[in-house]
Amino acid sequence: MNDPGPRAPTTSYARTALSVLLLAVLYLWVFPFHDVVRNPNENVRVYMTVAIVDDHTFAINRIEGAWGYVNDKAIRLGRLYSSKAPGTSYLGVPVYWALTRLTHRNSHVVATPAPAPVAPGQRPAPPPRQPIDRAQVMYVLRLFSTVFPGLLFGWFWHRFLAARTTSATVREAVFFSTMAGSSLYAYSLVFVSHAQNAYCFGAALMALATVRERDADDVAAGQSPRVRFGWMFLAGLFGAGATLFEYPAAIASAAVALWIAAVAAERRRAALGVTLVSLGLAAALALKHHPKPAAAAVAVALVAYAVTLSPRGLLRLVGAGLGGAIPTGLVLFFHHRCFGSAFKPGYSFLENPTFREETNQGFFGATQFSWEAALRLWLDPAFGLIPSTPVLLLSLVGLGAYLAPELPDDRRPLSRRNVLGACFVAAALFAAVKLTLALKAHALPDLHARSGPWVAALAVALIALAMVRCPRPPKADRAMGATIALTLIGMTHLIGMMNNWRGGWQVGPRYLVTVVPALGLLALSGAESLLMSARRTGNDALRVTVTAFAAGATLAGLLLTGTASAWFPHIPTEYAAPFFEMMVPLIRDGFVPHNVGLELGSRGLRSMGPFFAAAAGIALLVMRGDRRRPLVMVAHGLGAAAFTVLMLLPSALAFRPESAAVTRYVKSAFEPHPADAAPPTAPPVESPAQASGRARRLAEAGQTQAALDAWLRAIRDGR
Numbered sequence: 278m279n280d281p282g283p284r285a286p287t288t289s290y291a292r293t294a295l296s297v298l299l300l301a302v303l304y305l306w307v308f309p310f311h312d313v314v315r316n317p318n319e320n321v322r323v324y325m326t327v328a329i330v331d332d333h334t335f336a337i338n339r340i341e342g343a344w345g346y347v348n349d350k351a352i353r354l355g356r357l358y359s360s361k362a363p364g365t366s367y368l369g370v371p372v373y374w375a376l377t378r379l380t381h382r383n384s385h386v387v388a389t390p391a392p393a394p395v396a397p398g399q400r401p402a403p404p405p406r407q408p409i410d411r412a413q414v415m416y417v418l419r420l421f422s423t424v425f426p427g428l429l430f431g432w433f434w435h436r437f438l439a440a441r442t443t444s445a446t447v448r449e450a451v452f453f454s455t456m457a458g459s460s461l462y463a464y465s466l467v468f469v470s471h472a473q474n475a476y477c478f479g480a481a482l483m484a485l486a487t488v489r490e491r492d493a494d495d496v497a498a499g500q501s502p503r504v505r506f507g508w509m510f511l512a513g514l515f516g517a518g519a520t521l522f523e524y525p526a527a528i529a530s531a532a533v534a535l536w537i538a539a540v541a542a543e544r545r546r547a548a549l550g551v552t553l554v555s556l557g558l559a560a561a562l563a564l565k566h567h568p569k570p571a572a573a574a575v576a577v578a579l580v581a582y583a584v585t586l587s588p589r590g591l592l593r594l595v596g597a598g599l600g601g602a603i604p605t606g607l608v609l610f611f612h613h614r615c616f617g618s619a620f621k622p623g624y625s626f627l628e629n630p631t632f633r634e635e636t637n638q639g640f641f642g643a644t645q646f647s648w649e650a651a652l653r654l655w656l657d658p659a660f661g662l663i664p665s666t667p668v669l670l671l672s673l674v675g676l677g678a679y680l681a682p683e684l685p686d687d688r689r690p691l692s693r694r695n696v697l698g699a700c701f702v703a704a705a706l707f708a709a710v711k712l713t714l715a716l717k718a719h720a721l722p723d724l725h726a727r728s729g730p731w732v733a734a735l736a737v738a739l740i741a742l743a744m745v746r747c748p749r750p751p752k753a754d755r756a757m758g759a760t761i762a763l764t765l766i767g768m769t770h771l772i773g774m775m776n777n778w779r780g781g782w783q784v785g786p787r788y789l790v791t792v793v794p795a796l797g798l799l800a801l802s803g804a805e806s807l808l809m810s811a812r813r814t815g816n817d818a819l820r821v822t823v824t825a826f827a828a829g830a831t832l833a834g835l836l837l838t839g840t841a842s843a844w845f846p847h848i849p850t851e852y853a854a855p856f857f858e859m860m861v862p863l864i865r866d867g868f869v870p871h872n873v874g875l876e877l878g879s880r881g882l883r884s885m886g887p888f889f890a891a892a893a894g895i896a897l898l899v900m901r902g903d904r905r906r907p908l909v910m911v912a913h914g915l916g917a918a919a920f921t922v923l924m925l926l927p928s929a930l931a932f933r934p935e936s937a938a939v940t941r942y943v944k945s946a947f948e949p950h951p952a953d954a955a956p957p958t959a960p961p962v963e964s965p966a967q968a969s970g971r972a973r974r975l976a977e978a979g980q981t982q983a984a985l986d987a988w989l990r991a992i993r994d995g996r
Contacts, residue, residue: 288439288448296452296898297431302891303457304424307843308416308871309466313946314847316782317348318361319468323411323418324350325359326369331383335359335615340384344411349632351623353616360623363611364522364604365422365470372421373414382409418468427465430476431456434794437483438801441752447804450668450827450899455797457895458834459666460785463842470522471790477518478529478764479794482757484512485536488593489754504589506596512537513600519791521604524622526791528767534601536760541594542585551581635776643774648729650778651769654786656732658927659853662796665785665838667924668830672796673736675803677743678750679758697745705738743803748813750805761795768792782847785838821902825913828899829920835892836921837928843888844870845947851939854928858936859943867951868944881951 324337324347332339336356341347351360359366377383386408435452442448455461464471488509492502516533519526542549555578562571586594609619616626624641627633636642658664684694712731716724772778772788780787804823811820840860841848848855867881874884902913944950 288436288445293432293435293439296435296449297428299891299894299898300431300453300456301428302887303462303839303843304428304465305420306873306885306888306891307466308419309843309846310412310415310871311845311847311946311948312412313948314782315345315347316467316469316847318781319415320344320347321349321359322361322366322369322468322470323415325361325363325366326373326418327384327414329366329370330374330377331385335611343384343386343408348629350628351616351626352628353626356615357628358615358623358626360627362470362520362522362524362622363608364518365468365473367521367607368422368426368473369418369468372418376414376417377409380409380413382406384408384414415468419466423465423468423472426476427456427461427472430479433483434479437486438798441750441798442801442805442808444804444808444824444903446824446899446901446903447801447808447827449895450824450831451797451801451804453895453899454666454668454800454831454834455793457842458668458831458837458839459793459797460662460783460787460790460838460842461793462839463784463846464787464790466842467846471787474519474522474526474529475790475793477515477522478526478533478791479798481512481516481519481533482760482795482798484508484515485533485540486752486754486757488512488540489756490752502589504592504596506592509537509540509593509596510600513597514603515600516597517601517604521608523791524624525768525771525788528771529764529791532760532764532767535763536756537594537597538582539756541590541597542582543587543590545585548581548585552578552585555581638776642776643771644776646770646773647725647778648773649725650775651773652725652729652732654769654772654778654789658931659855660783660785660848662786662789662793664924664927666793666830666834668800668827668834669793669796670800670830671803671807671827672799673739673803674743674747674806675799675801676758676762677740678747678802678806679753679799680740680755680762681744681747681749681753684745694745698742701738701742701745705735705742708735708738743806746810747803747806748809750802750809753802758799761792761799764795765792779850782849784841784846784848821913821916824902825916826920828902828913828917830924831899832896832917832921833924835895836925839892840864844868845943849939849943852936853933854931854936856925856928857932859940862937862940863944863947866944868947869949869951871949875949 321337324340324344325335327340328334328337335358337347337350337359338357341350341357349360351358431452434456435448438448438452456465461472461475464475485508488505491505491508495502512533516530516537519533520530538552539549555574559571559574559578562568562574612621613619616623622641624636627636638644653661655661655663663669685692689695708731712728712735715728715731718727768789768791772786775788778788804827807823808820811817811823837856841855844860844863848859852858864882869875869882869885872884872888874886877884879886900914900917901910902917904910904913
C-alpha cells in the first residue's frame with residue numbers, strides 16, 4: 278500500500294522561472310485601486326506606516342486628518358491607532374521611508390507663504406513642496422510589501438511542490454490554483470495581511486519539512502543528523518510571523534510550535550503524550566478561570582517535555598525560539614506602546630461603537646460556534662474556499678494519504694485494509710443519507726445546524742477511507758499532516774465562533790487565506806496518491822481523470838477568483854455568484870483595472886493583452902496533460918474544459934438578476950471608468966442618521982451580519 282513509487286523528476290530552474298514569470302505578469306500588470314471604496318482593512322495599515330515614518334509615532338490622528346476618515350482603528354487616551362496586527366505596517370516602513378527619500382516628499386502639507394517681491398535679476402523662490410500622492414504611496418507599498426514577497430514565495434513554493442509529484446500537470450495546477458486562482462491572489466495585490474501570514478505559515482511548513490527530510494537522508498547514509506540551526510530558526514521565525522500579520526493565525530503558529538517541539542524531542546518520546554494531555558488540561562482549566570490549577574498543569578507539561586530533549590534537540594529548540602522571538606517581540610512592543618499592555622491588542626479599544634459592541638462579546642467577538650459560518654466558509658458558492666478554488670477538493674484525499682497508517686499489503690478479501698475500507702465506506706454512505714434527509718426536512722435558518730454535523734461526519738469518513746485505501750505519496754510526513762489538520766480544525770472553529778465571521782467585502786473567506794498553501798500541499802499529495810494507485814493497478818482512466826480534474830479546477834479558479842482579484846478585490850456581500858453577476862458585466866462593458874497597458878497608451882480590454890496572454894499560457898500548461906502526443910493533449914484539454922464547465926455550474930445556478938443594482942454600484946466605484954461607458958451613477962443618498970437607524974433595526978431583528986454590512990456600506994459611501 279505504501280510503496281513510494283517512482284521518485285519525482287527533478288524540475289529545472291528554467292521551468293520554475295517560466296511558471297514564476299507567468300505568475301509575475303498576473304501580479305505586476307494590474308493595480309486594482311478603487312479610492313471610493315476606501316477599504317479600511319488596507320487604509321488603516323497604510324496610515325500606520327505613514328505615521329511611523331513621517332510622525333515617528335504609531336498614532337494616526339494627523340494622517341487621518343490629512344487623508345480622510347478610516348475605520349478599523351482603536352482609540353486610547355485620545356490617540357488613534359490601527360487595531361490590526363502590525364506586521365504589514367512594519368513591512369511597509371522601509372518601503373515608504375525609501376519613497377520619501379527618493380521623491381523628497383511626504384504626507385505633511387506645507388503652508389503656502391505669500392509671494393515675496395522679486396528684485397530685478399533675482400530668481401523667484403521655488404514653489405512650496407506638495408504632499409506625496411496617496412495613490413502613489415499605495416502602489417509602492419503594495420508592490421514591495423505584498424506583490425514582490427508573493428513572487429519570492431512563489432519561487433520556493435514551486436520548487437517545494439515539484440519535489441513531491443511525478444506529474445507536471447498536477448504541479449502546475451496546484452501552483453497556479455493557489456497563487457492565482459485563490460483568494461491568496463486577491464490579498465497579494467493589496468496592502469493587507471492575509472497573504473503575508475499565509476506565506477509565513479507555508480514557509481514554516483517548508484522549513485520543518487526540509488529538516489525532517491535531511492534528517493532522514495543522514496540516517497539513511499549512516500550519519501547522525503545535524504542540528505540544522507538555521508532551518509529551525511526559519512521555522513520559528515515564520516511560524517510566529519503568521520501571528521505578526523494576522524491575529525487569528527495564532528492557531529497556525531501554535532500548531533507549528535507543537536511540530537517544532539516534536540522535532541526537538543528525540544528521546545523518551547512517550548513523555549510527549551503526557552505533555553500534550555497536560556497542555557490540554559491547562560487550556561481547559563484556563564478557560565474555566567482556574568489559574569492556579571492551570572499553572573500546575575503547565576508545569577507538569579514542561580517537566581514531561583524536558584525529559585525528551587537531547588543536546589541536539591535543545592539546540593534546535595533554541596534556534597526556533599530565537600527565530601520566533603523576533604515577530605513575537607514586535608507584536609508585544611506594538612501592544613505596549615499603543616495600548617498600555619503587551620497582552621492587549623487594539624480590539625480592546627475599538628473606536629467604532631458597533632465594532633466595539635461586537636468584539637466585547639465573548640473572546641473578542643468569538644462567542645458560540647455557528648454551523649452556518651463553518652459550512653459557508655468552506656462551501657458557499659459565492660465565496661466558500663472550495664467552490665472558489667476547486668482543486669482544493671483533492672485535499673480530502675491528501676490529508677488521508679498524509680495520515681495513512683502502515684498497513685501490510687494483504688490482498689485477502691478479509692484483510693485489515695479491506696475491512697476498514699468497508700467500514701469507512703458504510704460510514705460515508707450513512708453520513709450522506711443523513712445529510713440528504715436533513716437537507717430535505719429542514720429549511721433556513723435551521724438547515725445549517727441540522728446538516729453541519731453530517732457534512733463534517735462525511736468529510737471525516739472520506740478522509741479515513743483515503744487513509745486506508747490511498748498510498749502515502751513520497752515525502753509525506755505524518756507530523757506535517759497532523760499540523761495542518763490541527764490548524765484547519767482550530768481556525769474553522771475559531772472563525773465559526775466570530776460574530777463577524779464573514780468579514781465584510783472580500784474575495785473568498787479572507788480569514789481562511791492562512792491555510793491556502795497548506796491545503797494546496799494536501800491537494801497535490803492527494804492527486805499524487807491517486808496517480809500512484811493508478812500506476813499500481815494499471816488504471817489509465819484514473820490517471821487521466823486526476824490530471825484533467827486538476828487542470829479544469831485550475832481554469833475554474835482563475836475565472837471564479839482570479840478575475841475578481843485582479844479587477845475588484847472587494848466583492849460586496851450581496852452577491853450570490855460574483856463571477857456571473859459582477860465580473861461578466863464588468864468585462865463585457867469594457868471595465869479594466871489600472872494596469873501597465875493603460876499607462877502605455879492602450880485602451881480598454883486591449884490594455885490587458887499581456888495579462889490575458891499569461892492566463893492563456895497558464896491554461897495551456899495545465900490543460901495539455903502529461904503526455905506529449907497531439908491527439909492525447911487535445912483529448913485531455915477537452916476533458917479539462919468539461920470539468921471547468923461543471924465547476925462553474927453551481928455559480929451559474931446561483932445567479933440572481935436582482936444583483937444588477939449592486940453591479941451598478943460597483944461600476945460607480947470602479948476606477949478607471951471606461952471613456953465609452955455610461956457615466957457612473959452616484960450611490961443612493963443616505964444620511965448618517967438613516968444609516969445608523971437601518972443598522973439598528975437589522976440588529977434588533979437578529980440580523981447581526983446584515984446590520985454590520987449596512988454600517989460598513991455607509992462608511993464606504995463616505996457618509
